[in-house]
Amino acid sequence: LAALSGAIAAEYPAPSPTFEASAYTTWDSKSIAKSRKANIYVPFTAEDGSEDMISVYRLDLVGNDYERGYAHGYLMAKEIIEFQGPQLDKYFMQMVLDIDISSFPEPLQSILRVIQVRGAVAAPEAFRKALTWVWETEESFTPQYLKDEISGMGVGMCDSLRTAGCNATEWTQTIAQLNMLPELIRMACTAYGAWGKATATGNGLIQMRALDFGGGPFANYTIAAVYRDAVQTADSNAFVSITFPGFAGVITGVSERGIGVSEKVWMTYDKRSLQPGSYQGEADIFVLRDILQKAKNRADAEEMVQAANRTWAIFIG
Numbered sequence: 001l002a003a004l005s006g007a008i009a010a011e012y013p014a015p016s017p018t019f020e021a022s023a024y025t026t027w028d029s030k031s032i033a034k035s036r037k038a039n040i041y042v043p044f045t046a047e048d049g050s051e052d053m054i055s056v057y058r059l060d061l062v063g064n065d066y067e068r069g070y071a072h073g074y075l076m077a078k079e080i081i082e083f084q085g086p087q088l089d090k091y092f093m094q095m096v097l098d099i100d101i102s103s104f105p106e107p108l109q110s111i112l113r114v115i116q117v118r119g120a121v122a123a124p125e126a127f128r129k130a131l132t133w134v135w136e137t138e139e140s141f142t143p144q145y146l147k148d149e150i151s152g153m154g155v156g157m158c159d160s161l162r163t164a165g166c167n168a169t170e171w172t173q174t175i176a177q178l179n180m181l182p183e184l185i186r187m188a189c190t191a192y193g194a195w196g197k198a199t200a201t202g203n204g205l206i207q208m209r210a211l212d213f214g215g216g217p218f219a220n221y222t223i224a225a226v227y228r229d230a231v232q233t234a235d236s237n238a239f240v241s242i243t244f245p246g247f248a249g250v251i252t253g254v255s256e257r258g259i260g261v262s263e264k265v266w267m268t269y270d271k272r273s274l275q276p277g278s279y280q281g282e283a284d285i286f287v288l289r290d291i292l293q294k295a296k297n298r299a300d301a302e303e304m305v306q307a308a309n310r311t312w313a314i315f316i317g
Helices: 002-010 065-075 077-095 106-112 114-141 144-161 168-178 181-185 284-294 298-307
Strands: 025-032 035-045 051-062 190-196 204-210 223-228 239-243 253-255 263-265 314-316
Touching: 025 065, 035 065, 051 065, 065 077, 065 144, 077 114, 077 144, 077 168, 106 114, 114 168, 114 181, 144 168, 181 284, 239 284, 253 284, 284 298
Parallel strands: 051 223
Antiparallel strands: 025 035, 035 051, 190 204, 223 239, 239 253, 263 314
16 A cells, blocks of 8 residues: 555656747837837647647836836737726626625625626626725725836826827726726635645645636736846846736736745635635735735745735735
8 A cells, every 4th residue: 555655646747848938939029118028829739639829928027117017008008908998898797697796895785786786788887886996995005116007007008009088097097997806806716836745856846826717808818027127126026927918916926036926815615705804905916016026035025915904815825
């Protein structure tokens, strides 16, 4: 039995292939200052023999927080319009079948109750009102550097679109509200960690992440965004965030310090209930951004999490 257990423990499935990103990256001709945009396209043959592909946007955002936000808005203006508009509207209409509003505070229940009466057709407007309420509640807890970045996105969008009547202030507000989506749905994702004997090498550390967005628009609008200062300083880390058009917060990523972040809403499995939380605090996605951009080591990251006035209880890995 011991020999059998040892044999089973040593059998690891073959890992998925690792691709050299540069071989599959095509840089766009459109750039702004030192920031640029690309598409990563990896075709492959699936296990069933069918042809498939991975397609991800790539952003290299260089400068201070406002400049990086400006570049994001300038380079992704079209995608931000599509993602936050018709694509999210479809997602909201799909969510009607699954959402339980009873766990929300009364102001949000009042806003979302209309979808129980009118159904999917009322979902986009109701969810946008809910996002507005969340942003207005949490705005005062949001770090200024993130407000600067979001403001830069709005200005960058209008400068890129060059359309009459484009209102950068309105786009800034829309993008700020968009960033509250993980707060509204409380980040029901998946995170996985393995270390020591649980790894193939016996002494490594592996972190995996699944965003669990299902049939929404997220897979088709995924961005691998690299953030870095124009001149490297000790106060700010370069980092990579797997994100979406218009997002300034972080749901998963890794910094140059080797600090990676994943999260999962703190839900108990015996009673299937969320742990207590509120909207009176700094959004979890902004706390995770703080960690990637500012933490020098794990101790720093832990101290930042403990000191933050956070909103919803989440597992952080």
